Amino acid sequence: MEKSIKVVSPYDLKEIKELPLISSEDLEPILKTAHELFSDRSNWLPPYRRIEVLEKAALLMSERLEMITQLTISEGGKPYKDCKAEVLRAIKGVKLAAAHISQLKGEQVPMALTQATRNRLSFTTKEPIGVVAAVSAFNHPLNLAIHQIATAVAAGCPVIFKPAMTTPLSSLAFAEILKEAGLPEGWLQVVLCDREVAEQMVTDARINFFTFIGSANVGWYLKSKLSPGTRCALEHGGAAPVIVESDADFEEMIPDLVKGSFYHAGQVCVSVQRIYVHEGILESFVEAFAAATAQLKVGNPLEHTTDVGPLITPKEVDRIETWVNEALSEGAELILGGERISQTLFQPTILLNPSERSKVSQQEIFGPVVCIYTYKNRDEAIQRANALEVHFQAAVFTKNVDVALDTVKKLNATAVMVNDHTAFRADWMPFGGRDASGIGMGGISHTIEEMTRTKLTVFKSKYI
CATH class of the missing domain: 3.40.309.10 (Aldehyde Dehydrogenase; Chain A, domain 2)
Structure with missing residues (x-):
């Protein structure tokens, strides 16, 4: 029997929508799709395409501001004025992600500092890290999705996104917007699943980067189960x-x-x-x-x-x-x-x-x-x-x-x-917990950088 979840209004507990959950068997083609997209470099999205998609998505979000606001209220229960602010912030976040693509760059590494390193030219470049698995929280259902999905798109990574089961509608709406904006099939897959299937997903060897926003118990547990080589960023709570x-x-x-x-x-x-x-x-x-x-x-x-x-x-x-x-x-x-x-x-x-x-x-x-x-x-x-x-x-x-x-x-x-409260945040500033509160640094630009890796190229020539 197919499992499903019912999304309800936190205020009056009325059912909004019933959605099916994927099974363990459903997960394999999802992982395979993402892995194969990344493994074949001819599939990679060039920077200009990523910019086009994200800029178009921001435009579509602006045109649908009221509709998205109402959606986030219905599933998350945040008051209207705060939900509208979240949607406006999310639009800005998508624009920030698009803008940071131009900042993904390496640097020249000095050579000839010793006799053994003469006649060489060396420089670094940035590449996408690979397949991203993202698990998100309920409290900012749209903006958290932006911080985990738009950043992966900007970095050039296929992303598999699991929203909180109480608030999946905002991220599903954003996925549709990205598709309409031109993001090719497979580069974003939103999955609704139970914890067992989610653990199977994030601990798979084909996952290159795991980003998690949620409770410390779950985050640290999943980190302990990651495959060797999977990098991660965990954002947990505090008691400010x-x-x-x-x-x-x-x-x-x-x-x-x-x-x-x-x-x-x-x-x-x-x-x-x-x-x-x-x-x-x-x-x-x-x-x-x-x-x-x-x-x-x-x-x-x-x-x-x-x-x-x-x-x-x-x-x-x-x-x-x-x-x-x-x-x-x-x-x-x-x-x-x-x-x-x-x-x-x-x-x-x-x-x-x-x-x-x-x-x-x-x-x-x-x-x-x-x-x-x-x-x-x-x-x-x-x-x-x-x-x-x-x-x-x-x-x-x-x-x-x-x-x-x-x-x-x-x-x-x-x-x-x-002289400001602890919950102040701008999406371009570094943001994250330390010690038991998390690992890695969030913020749109910082997350994009974490979703890339550095490659060094060294040319040897007697003419250098």
Whole structure:
């Protein structure tokens, strides 16, 4: 019996579409197609063709902006204004991928530095790495697809893409757009499958590069199973810390922190989670932060005024409710929220000084919950911020440049925002976790470079 999945709206749980899953037997022709495309160099897409396809795709996406926005809302539950921003960002990402193709270049390697290397001319070139297997997450269903598919196309790699089973429609729509834009058959294959088939796919010896966005447990497990020679990039979550010094500018800081905390109901890998506030301003900070958070409108993501939509599944609402109740029983003070609104919605929640042993302090919440902690000494706060195994993006709010630079230096993070929230991102900047939060560096241009490999050519001639 053929397996299938039902894609449902995270807000009202209405069925949107039922889609078939591929089986283990279905996977072989998919892998064979990608491998044979890459193995025969006559099939390779020249740079100008890749540019044409991506530029045409960006144009088609712009023409269908509202339709794609509605699609991403329906399957992902992100509010309208945030979904529209994601689609616009995705279009920019496709353009960035097309533009970076012209930057795929090598360099001359100096020779004649020794007697033995005389009479030689040496240079490097960039080639596609090979077949890319991409496994993606649900929280940005279109933009994550851009970061894993458009980059592979730009690098010249055939790509097999597995979207999150809760949000496959945006990537399927993008695949159709790429086909319409002229991407030849086989260069992108979107597969819907269970975990067993996904593992079979990414661990196959014909996969040259594995890109994964999702949970650490799954990512590190799959990395351990990769075939020898398969390179990878893993992007997992964090528990983003923020240091708030006593001289922080409230007028600028509070709106940024509210946005960074509750955007997409906190379902962001760099969402603000742990805020360490100097004891001298704790009371005023809590009051201002809670007042601004209370103004957020929670509800139907299709309404243009909604700020916080549903969690991806009711199971996640159950988990958040359990974690919050555990934190309260372990000594946290409830400042705001703390309760489910419905089967799919949870109140934006603020906890004060939860135990360092509570799940909300130890693990990525991935929901609309923020923890505030007080501190006397900044170095002690930084030590607490660095205490977890996950390290992704962090932030510090201060008007003292020396304090800012010192904090940036001491925070264990791949990126530190000064006077901005932890979820800030531009698609051309390096982006990724370190330590348990991932391996490799994302961002459109950085991912394209990771999907290439270097070839050295050396000419020997007595006339050189």
